[in-house]
Amino acid sequence: MSEIQKTPLHDEHERLGGRMVEFAGWHMPVEFEGLRAEHQTVRENVGLFDVSHMGEIWVRGPKSLETLQWLTSNDVSKLEANKAQYSLLTNEKGGIVDDIYVYCLKPNELYLVCVNAANVDKDFHWMVDHNRGAEIENESAAWAQIAVQGPKARALVGEIFGQRMTSLKRNDFVVTTYDLENCIVACTGYTGEDGFEIFVPNASAVTLWRMLLRTGEKFGCKPIGLGARDTLRTEMKFSLYGHEIDDTTNPIEAGLGWVVKPQKGEFLGKSPIVEAKEKGATRKLVGFKMIDKGIPRAGYPLLTFDKKPAGTVTSGTLSPSLNEGIGIGYLPANMAGEGTEFYVDIRGRALKAKVVKTPFVTPKS
Numbered sequence: 001m002s003e004i005q006k007t008p009l010h011d012e013h014e015r016l017g018g019r020m021v022e023f024a025g026w027h028m029p030v031e032f033e034g035l036r037a038e039h040q041t042v043r044e045n046v047g048l049f050d051v052s053h054m055g056e057i058w059v060r061g062p063k064s065l066e067t068l069q070w071l072t073s074n075d076v077s078k079l080e081a082n083k084a085q086y087s088l089l090t091n092e093k094g095g096i097v098d099d100i101y102v103y104c105l106k107p108n109e110l111y112l113v114c115v116n117a118a119n120v121d122k123d124f125h126w127m128v129d130h131n132r133g134a135e136i137e138n139e140s141a142a143w144a145q146i147a148v149q150g151p152k153a154r155a156l157v158g159e160i161f162g163q164r165m166t167s168l169k170r171n172d173f174v175v176t177t178y179d180l181e182n183c184i185v186a187c188t189g190y191t192g193e194d195g196f197e198i199f200v201p202n203a204s205a206v207t208l209w210r211m212l213l214r215t216g217e218k219f220g221c222k223p224i225g226l227g228a229r230d231t232l233r234t235e236m237k238f239s240l241y242g243h244e245i246d247d248t249t250n251p252i253e254a255g256l257g258w259v260v261k262p263q264k265g266e267f268l269g270k271s272p273i274v275e276a277k278e279k280g281a282t283r284k285l286v287g288f289k290m291i292d293k294g295i296p297r298a299g300y301p302l303l304t305f306d307k308k309p310a311g312t313v314t315s316g317t318l319s320p321s322l323n324e325g326i327g328i329g330y331l332p333a334n335m336a337g338e339g340t341e342f343y344v345d346i347r348g349r350a351l352k353a354k355v356v357k358t359p360f361v362t363p364k365s
Helices: 010-015 035-044 064-071 117-129 153-161 163-167 202-219 226-235 270-279
Strands: 019-023 026-031 047-050 055-060 083-090 096-106 110-115 135-138 143-149 173-178 181-186 195-201 283-290 301-303 309-318 325-332 341-346 349-356
Touching (some): 010 026, 026 226, 035 047, 035 226, 064 117, 083 117, 143 153, 143 202, 153 173, 173 202, 195 202, 226 309, 283 341, 301 325
Antiparallel strands (some): 047 143, 083 096, 143 195, 181 195, 283 325, 301 309, 301 341, 309 325
């Protein structure tokens, strides 16, 4: 069994009183002040997340674009310098190897692929095994990543990195310096709120973290743990790998057809994905609210009104913003329409729920 890993900010979390847990092979803070308070900090002010466990894979050289076009579902050729896009690594059967972000530093020549922590090695080997001639390097061990999220994120990042940051649009990024080290400040995130993800070399991570907290005091900035990160993304119905999506999930049934661009040409898994789009998915990922009082959790069965199996909860929580039980899960296509009622089996009790429009909340920013 491999030793649990620690991010460059691990000691900072312990110093700040973070409750540490194992997550995807890493020792990470699940909460500091408490999940509900941290959730509201991000929805109302600004919070800092250590996401250094995420992976950074660089794709370089004259075959980099060709390689990424083959490996991913989105159209990388549309990316200009300093633009990023959400995408999927797909397999031959149309399943999802991982959901990723692709950052274009130089078109046709230099790209950064950010991958999920639990999938770094898998993704890297998959990319190398299906390479079309690019230079592919896993540099995850060299990089830290800090997410700055919330309505006041722009003001905070602008004070540290310059006011030009405040005018960046979603999926824009800049390459700049901090502490004499090159870093990437990207207008991306996983909370639904405005904000940034900052890629910084390990040696500068602690200095930047402390600077963000110190400068951010006037904005109500606080450290945020994995617990609130999960409730924030659930309120947005953002997919989490291993819950909503995995190697067997077709993007169409997961509601991710918008990042599939068949017109770009051939890519891994194109045929089964296009077939699912043309024929229609037999099941669909939906968001739902509890009608009866209860909190849905991942793995709980979803039932028809005559108590027959219909699907499974992939993620669920008590929404801190709504104070209601909300969930995400797969239902047969004929049950996936907004307003459809069904049961959630919560510890042997069949409790009523209904499909609702998502996201569950509208972010302030």
